[in-house]
Amino acid sequence: MNWSLSALPIIGAPMAGTGTPELAAAISDAGGLGLLPGGYLTGAALADGITRVRRLTDRPFGVNLFLPTPVDEQRDTDRLRAYADALAPITSAAGVELPEPRWDGTDHFAEKLEVLVDARVAVVSFIFGPPPQDAVQRLHAAGSQVLATVTDAAEARAAVDAGADLLCLQGTDAGGHRGTHCVAAEPNACGWRELLPLVRAEVHLPIVVAGGVMSAHDVRDALDAGAVAVQCGSAFLLTDESGMNAAYRAGFTDPGLTGLTVTRAFSGRPARAIRNEFVERFDALAVPVYPIVNQLTKPLRAAGAAAGDRELVSLWAGTGWRQARPGPAADVVAALTADLV
Known part of the structure; x- marks a missing residue:
């Protein structure tokens, strides 16, 4: 073809x-x-x-x-709960509540x-x-x-x-x-x-x-x-036509943020992002339970976007992002x- x-x-x-x-x-x-x-x-x-x-x-x-993506509630509930517990302090500070998982x-x-x-x-x-x-x-x-x-x-x-x-x-x-x-x-x-x-x-x-x-x-x-x-x-x-929010743009263009990593912290799936405080705190604790982890962090990311806080949003970026x-x-x-x- x-x-x-x-x-x-x-x-x-x-x-x-x-x-x-x-x-x-x-x-x-x-x-x-x-x-x-x-x-x-x-x-x-x-x-x-x-x-x-x-x-x-x-x-x-x-x-x-x-x-x-198929998920197994019986297998994954405990490790998802552990991740939710780890997120609790930052969730409280942001003034949001973690949602109940939707396994279906x-x-x-x-x-x-x-x-x-x-x-x-x-x-x-x-x-x-x-x-x-x-x-x-x-x-x-x-x-x-x-x-x-x-x-x-x-x-x-x-x-x-x-x-x-x-x-x-x-x-x-x-x-x-x-x-x-x-x-x-x-x-x-x-x-x-x-x-x-x-x-x-x-x-x-x-x-x-x-x-x-x-x-x-x-x-x-x-x-x-x-x-x-x-x-x-x-x-x-x-x-001009991108839907990038202000918090994402701030992190993406900040010369002080220089590190990239592949992390599961935001969604449970591996994704390349600029390292911010969220990645630093939760990358090592994240579990491969997609899309449930994505559901958990969604209100945190939304709060970060609304507040213009680059440390709470997923700063997705490829290796050539500076260009x-x-x-x-x-x-x-x-x-x-x-x-x-």
């Missing part, structure tokens, strides 16, 4: 909580492919977001979904799949596992291509078996959640440059690479190595593709 979904080989990472319809539309309008985040949304909210993108652009765009949550997956089958968007991307075969078949029948996020060759083979059309190969340099298929697995420490030849030797689908792509030189390297496109997130975080620049998203697309014209 040839890459033909956009004029330029740039895909905007969906970035749940920060990506917006405006950002997805701006990237597509500039010649790339914008991805609208569907994670943590209801079906109605996702449908509204799709409508907003279509009001802003007539170019192709995509939508990303989180695959539901599915992130409204079935509901959102129905929305996407009806919406017939150009691409539906999945993260946190291989897409269900029946979902792939329904999306194909609706005319959508399926992009599956993988982090190694074994996950790539599983995505191929599920019927995916393209792969997003996410290396360790990527900001935010690593798309490992098993929540308890420790992610490899390989960048896309190391992973790409290994995956290409195993599968024969077009591959998009992600992780630390911040410049035209990075894009050219990826294409020369055999990728059909790149997926960029951190490069777009400071743009991010403010301005229109179209300017970022132009800068990333400067070596291609």
Whole structure:
């Protein structure tokens, strides 16, 4: 299959909580492919977001979904309670209460799949596992291509078996959640440059690479190595169309915060973030129980965002975050593709 979904080989990472319809539309309008985040949304909210993108652009765009992560209440209750107890002092100081865990949550997956089958968007991307075969078949029948996020060759083979059309190969340099298929697995420490030849030797689908792509030189390297496109997130975080809140922006741009780490402290899944006080205090105590840990810390993160407190929010960032620049998203697309014209 040839890459033909956009004029330029740039895909905007969906970035749940920060990506917006405006950002997805701006990237597509500039010649790339914008991805609208569907994670943590209801079906109605996702449908509204799709409508907003279509009001802003007539170019192709995509939508990303989180695959539901199985949890075991009997196995995980005690260690989750221990983490909740550890969070109690900071929760009290922030004036919020920890919610009761929802062990039966599915992130409204079935509901959102129905929305996407009806919406017939150009691409539906999945993260946190291989897409269900029946979902792939329904999306194909609706005319959508399926992009599956993988982090190694074994996950790539599983995505191929599920019927995916393209792969997003996410290396360790990527900001935010690593798309490992098993929540308890420790992610490899390989960048896309190391992973790409290994995956290409195993599968024969077009591959998009992600992780630390911040410049035209990075894009050219990826294409020369055999990728059909790149997926960029951190490069777009400071743009006019980003939904980054003030606390996140303050931490992301503070020259005094220099450390990056992969942590489970905020959600239970491994994710690359700038080290702040929350990470320092809770990284070693975090447990791999996603999405329940994410439920626990949500009110704390919301309180931090409302107060402009960078120490309580998740400062997701890829390794090249210092190269991010403010301005229109179209300017970022132009800068990333400067070596291609």
